[in-house]
Amino acid sequence: MSVTDDAELSLWKYSDSLGALPDEYDGMSDEERLKRTEAALDELDDVVILGHNYQRHSVTRHADHLGDSLQLSRLAGEADARNVVFCGVTFMAETADIVTDDDQRVVMPSMEASCPMAGMAENIQVDGAWNELTEVVPGEDVTPVTYVNSYASLKAFTAEHGGTCCTSSNASDAFDWALDQGEKVFFTPDKYLGHNTLHELGYGDDDFVIWDPWEDELGGNTPDEVRDATFILWEGFCQVHERFGASDVADVRDAHPDVNVIVHPECRREVVETADYTGSTSTIIEKVENAPEGSKWAIGTEIHLTKRLARQNPDKDVFGLCGEECSDCNAMRQIDPDFLVYVLEEMRDGNIVNRIQVDEDEKRLAEKALDTMLSV
Amino acid sequence: MRTEVLVVGSGIAGCSTAIRAANRGADVTVVTEATSPDDTNTGWAQGGVARRAPDEDAEVFIDDVLEAGGGVGDEDAVERLVREGSRAVDEFLVEEVGVGFDTNGDGFDLVREGGHSTDRILHDGDATGRAVQRALLRRLGESDARVLEGHTAVELVGDRGVDGALVADTDGEAFVVEAGATVLATGGVGDVYGRTTNPEGATGDGVALAALAGAEVSDTEYVQFHPTAHAERGFLLSEALRGEGALLVNEDGKRFMPDRHEDAELAPRDVVATAVHETNRDGQAYLDLSPVFDSTEFAEEFPTAYDNLTDEELESGRVPVAPSEHFLCGGVVVDENGRASVERLYAVGETACTGVHGANRLASTSLLEGLTWGLRAGEHAAENAHEPPAVDRESDAFNGEMPDGFVDAKFDRLQNVMWENAGPVRTEDGLREARAELQRLRGEVKSYARGRLDPELYALRNAVLVGLLIVEAALENEETVGCHRRVGTPAED
Numbered sequence: 033m034s035v036t037d038d039a040e041l042s043l044w045k046y047s048d049s050l051g052a053l054p055d056e057y058d059g060m061s062d063e064e065r066l067k068r069t070e071a072a073l074d075e076l077d078d079v080v081i082l083g084h085n086y087q088r089h090s091v092t093r094h095a096d097h098l099g100d101s102l103q104l105s106r107l108a109g110e111a112d113a114r115n116v117v118f119c120g121v122t123f124m125a126e127t128a129d130i131v132t133d134d135d136q137r138v139v140m141p142s143m144e145a146s147c148p149m150a151g152m153a154e155n156i157q158v159d160g161a162w163n164e165l166t167e168v169v170p171g172e173d174v175t176p177v178t179y180v181n182s183y184a185s186l187k188a189f190t191a192e193h194g195g196t197c198c199t200s201s202n203a204s205d206a207f208d209w210a211l212d213q214g215e216k217v218f219f220t221p222d223k224y225l226g227h228n229t230l231h232e233l234g235y236g237d238d239d240f241v242i243w244d245p246w247e248d249e250l251g252g253n254t255p256d257e258v259r260d261a262t263f264i265l266w267e268g269f270c271q272v273h274e275r276f277g278a279s280d281v282a283d284v285r286d287a288h289p290d291v292n293v294i295v296h297p298e299c300r301r302e303v304v305e306t307a308d309y310t311g312s313t314s315t316i317i318e319k320v321e322n323a324p325e326g327s328k329w330a331i332g333t334e335i336h337l338t339k340r341l342a343r344q345n346p347d348k349d350v351f352g353l354c355g356e357e358c359s360d361c362n363a364m365r366q367i368d369p370d371f372l373v374y375v376l377e378e379m380r381d382g383n384i385v386n387r388i389q390v391d392e393d394e395k396r397l398a399e400k401a402l403d404t405m406l407s408v
Numbered sequence: 409m410r411t412e413v414l415v416v417g418s419g420i421a422g423c424s425t426a427i428r429a430a431n432r433g434a435d436v437t438v439v440t441e442a443t444s445p446d447d448t449n450t451g452w453a454q455g456g457v458a459r460r461a462p463d464e465d466a467e468v469f470i471d472d473v474l475e476a477g478g479g480v481g482d483e484d485a486v487e488r489l490v491r492e493g494s495r496a497v498d499e500f501l502v503e504e505v506g507v508g509f510d511t512n513g514d515g516f517d518l519v520r521e522g523g524h525s526t527d528r529i530l531h532d533g534d535a536t537g538r539a540v541q542r543a544l545l546r547r548l549g550e551s552d553a554r555v556l557e558g559h560t561a562v563e564l565v566g567d568r569g570v571d572g573a574l575v576a577d578t579d580g581e582a583f584v585v586e587a588g589a590t591v592l593a594t595g596g597v598g599d600v601y602g603r604t605t606n607p608e609g610a611t612g613d614g615v616a617l618a619a620l621a622g623a624e625v626s627d628t629e630y631v632q633f634h635p636t637a638h639a640e641r642g643f644l645l646s647e648a649l650r651g652e653g654a655l656l657v658n659e660d661g662k663r664f665m666p667d668r669h670e671d672a673e674l675a676p677r678d679v680v681a682t683a684v685h686e687t688n689r690d691g692q693a694y695l696d697l698s699p700v701f702d703s704t705e706f707a708e709e710f711p712t713a714y715d716n717l718t719d720e721e722l723e724s725g726r727v728p729v730a731p732s733e734h735f736l737c738g739g740v741v742v743d744e745n746g747r748a749s750v751e752r753l754y755a756v757g758e759t760a761c762t763g764v765h766g767a768n769r770l771a772s773t774s775l776l777e778g779l780t781w782g783l784r785a786g787e788h789a790a791e792n793a794h795e796p797p798a799v800d801r802e803s804d805a806f807n808g809e810m811p812d813g814f815v816d817a818k819f820d821r822l823q824n825v826m827w828e829n830a831g832p833v834r835t836e837d838g839l840r841e842a843r844a845e846l847q848r849l850r851g852e853v854k855s856y857a858r859g860r861l862d863p864e865l866y867a868l869r870n871a872v873l874v875g876l877l878i879v880e881a882a883l884e885n886e887e888t889v890g891c892h893r894r895v896g897t898p899a900e901d
Contacts, residue, residue, distance in 0.1 A: 121851075122848055122851075142851075143844060143847035143848065143851070144847050144848070144850055144851035144854070145851055146847075146848040146849075146851035146852045147852070148851075148852045148853075148855035148856055150852075151848075151849070151852035152811075152814075154817070154821065157817070244811050244812075245811075245817075246811045246812055246813030246814055246816070246817055247812070247813070267811050271855050271856065271858075275859075358859070361855075362854055362855040362858050363851055363852070363855050366851055366854075
C-alpha cells in the first residue's frame with residue numbers, strides 16, 4: 033500500500049457507488065486490486081490507460097499517460113490502441129471519442145464521473161439563452177467561446193454559431209480572436225475563468241455581465257446592460273476552485289511569509305488578484321518543478337495534483353492553499369480503483385462497458401470548434 | 409441532540425411509529441419537513457382505509473391483495489396486513505386516535521374500489537387522508553414525542569449501523585441527532601416523476617438515505633401510476649368515482665375499457681393506467697362523470713373533486729385524464745418489525761418494501777400498511793432502544809452559493825428522463841439511455857450537494873438516486889408484471 037494514496041479524502045462516510053459495481057468487486061485489498069489490474073492488463077495488448085492529473089495515486093499508477101484533459105485527448109488520438117480507458121470526467125472522455133478514430137473505443141471506469149461545471153451549462157439552457165440574447169443584439173455581433181471543460185453538445189453549439197473552444201492557457205487568445213469576429217464574446221461555462229481572462233486583456237468590471245440561466249429574463253440583466261457589455265459570462269463555476277477565497281491566501285501568507293502562491297484561473301478574481309502567480313495546470317507544474325530548492329509553494333488547485341507535486345519535488349515545500357478536503361474534486365474521485373479493475377476485466381472477457389459515444393453530428397461540429405481553437 | 413427513537417416523517421407511518429413508541433415510554437423525536445397536514449402523502453389520500461369487513465373471511469381480502477400484486481407478494485406479510493392491520497384500524501385509528509370515519513345506520517359506511525371483491529373501505533367523504541392525518545397529528549401533539557417541524561434529515565450517521573441523522577433546518581443550520589433507533593417514514597417519490605398525485609416534496613428521501621447507508625432496497629421497478637389524474641392540473645380523480653359509475657371514454661366519447669378487461673373501469677390500476685396512457689398517445693382520454701352526477705349527491709360525496717373541477721367540467725361531466733405517479737410499491741427491504749438490513753435502522757410506510765404490495769398495490773391499502781408496520785416498528789424500537797452512542801460527525805459544510813432556480817432546472821431534467829423512459833411503459837433501450845443520463849446527473853449532483861447543507865440540493869440528490877434505483881430495477885426485470893410494463897420483450901405477449 034502506497035503511503036501517499038489518498039482514497040480516504042471523502043467528506044462523507046459512506047461509499048456510494050451504489051449498483052454501479054458488481055458485488056464481487058467490493059472490499060478488495062489494495063494488494064488484490066493491484067494484482068488483478070495488472071493481470072488484466074497483461075492479457076490486454078490493445079489498451080491505453082489515460083490518467084488525469086486530478087486522479088488519485090492508486091489509479092494513476094496504472095496510467096500509460098498522465099496529463100490535463102486536452103493533452104490526454106490528443107494522446108488518445110495518437111495512440112494506436114483500440115481501447116482507450118479514460119480515468120477522468122465525462123466531457124474529457126467525450127473529447128477523446130471526438131478525436132480518436134472510429135474504430136477506437138473510449139471507456140470510463142465510472143459513468144458517475146461527471147464534471148459539475150459542465151453540468152451547469154446544459155444545451156437546452158444555452159440554446160434558450162442564445163435565442164434570448166440574439167433578440168437584443170444581432171447574432172452576428174456575438175461570438176461564442178467555450179471552455180473545453182464542457183459537454184460535446186455545447187462545443188457543437190459553439191461551432192454552429194461560428195465560435196471557438198479554449199483552454200485555461202489560451203483563453204486570452206481565444207477572446208482576442210473572438211473580438212476580431214464581432215463585438216461581443218459569449219463565454220461558457222466558467223464565469224471565473226472568463227472574468228480573469230478579460231482582466232488579463234485589460235478590460236474591467238464594467239465590461240461584462242453575468243448570464244444566469246436560471247433567471248427569468250436575459251440571464252438577470254436588462255437589455256441595455258447586455259448591449260453595453262463586451263463579455264457575457266455564463267453563471268457556472270468549478271466546485272473545487274470556487275472554494276478558495278482571498279482569506280485563504282492571507283492566512284497562508286501569515287503562516288508562511290516567504291510562500292509563493294500559485295492558483296488556477298478557475299479561481300475567483302479576488303484569489304487571482306492576491307496570488308503571486310496564476311496559471312493552467314501545466315504552468316503550475318512547470319513553475320514548481322523549476323523553482324529553487326527550499327522554496328515554499330501554496331497551490332490553489334485540486335488536491336491530488338498538489339500532492340503529486342509535493343511527492344515529485346521533495347526538495348521544496350509544496351502544500352495546498354486550503355485544507356485537503358476543501359479542494360478534492362468529487363467528480364474525479366468517482367473513478368475508484370475498483371472500477372478500473374472492473375472495466376479492465378470485462379474488457380479482457382470481451383465486454384466493453386461504460387463506453388462513451390458522442391452522436392455523429394455533434395462530433396463533427398464539436399471537432400470543428402476544437403480545430404478552430406488550434407488555429408486562433 | 410440525543411434521543412432513543414428518531415422518526416423521520418410524519419404521515420400515517422411516522423405518526424403511528426412515534427405515538428406507539430412514546431406510549432411505550434421511549435424518548436421519541438420526530439423530524440419532519442412538513443409544516444401542515446397537507447404536506448404529507450397521507451394527507452392527500454382520497455380513497456380510504458381498507459379493513460376486513462365485519463363477518464368477512466380474511467382469506468378473501470388476502471387473496472384480493474395478492475392478486476392485485478401480480479402473485480408476487482409475500483403471503484405472510486399480507487396475512488399480517490389483513491388480520492393485524494384490520495384490528496389496528498379499530499383499536500388504534502378509531503379508538504385511540506379518534507378518526508371519525510363516515511357511518512350510516514348500520515355502522516361504518518363501507519365502499520368498494522377496483523380490485524376489492526366486497527365493500528370494505530372506510531372513508532371520510534373523499535378526503536379520508538386528511539381526516540386521518542389531522543387526528544394523528546393531534547394525538548402526536550398530546551404524546552411526549554418531540555416534533556421538529558420544517559427539518560430535514562440530510563444524512564444518516566453511524567459506523568456499524570445507523571446511530572441517528574444529520575438534520576438541517578431551512579436556513580441550512582445543521583446538527584446531529586444521535587438516536588438508538590432511526591425510523592425512516594418519508595413517504596413517496598412523486599417528485600422523481602413530476603406529474604404525480606403526491607404533494608410537493610416527495611423526493612424519496614428515506615429510500616435514498618437507506619440505500620446510501622448500505623441497506624437493501626428492492627422492487628423499485630414497481631411504480632404505481634394512478635390512471636386518472638387531471639391531465640392538465642394534475643390532481644387526483646379518485647378511484648371511488650369509477651366505483652360510483654364514472655366511465656373512461658376517448659375523444660369520440662367511446663368507452664375503451666370494456667375491450668381491455670372484464671371489469672372495465674374497475675380493472676386493476678395498471679391495466680387502466682396503461683389503457684389511459686395508450687389512449688393519450690394519439691388522442692385524449694376523458695373521465696365521464698355524468699353517471700356519478702346521476703347516482704350521487706356529487707358535491708357532498710366528492711367535495712374535493714367538486715372543488716377542483718371547473719364549472720365547465722362540472723357542466724359537461726368530461727374531464728381530461730392522464731396517468732400520474734402515485735405509489736412506489738418497493739423500497740427499503742424490511743422484516744415484520746420494519747427493520748432494514750442495516751443495524752438500528754427501520755423503514756415504514758411507502759418508504760419500506762414489506763412485501764405486501766408485490767408488483768402492484770391494491771387500492772386503499774397504503775394507509776393500512778403504514779399503520780400496521782408503523783405500530784410494529786414503534787413497539788420494536790421502543791423495546792430495543794438503547795442509549796445512543798456519541799457520534800463524531802463534524803459539520804464541514806462549505807455552503808457555497810448556487811444560482812437560484814438551479815435545483816428546479818435539474819429536477820426538470822430528471823423528471824423528463826423518468827417520464828419518457830421509466831413511466832407506465834418501458835423499453836430496454838429507453839431504460840439504458842435513462843441509466844446513462846441519470847448516472848451522469850447523479851455524479852454532477854453529488855458534487856453540488858457535497859459540502860453544501862442546502863436541503864433542496866439534498867432532496868435533488870435523493871430524487872436522482874431513487875430515479876436511478878427505479879431504472880436499474882426496471883432494466884433488470886425483463887418481465888411485464890404488475891405495474892411494471894416492459895415492451896419489446898417476450899413477456900409482453
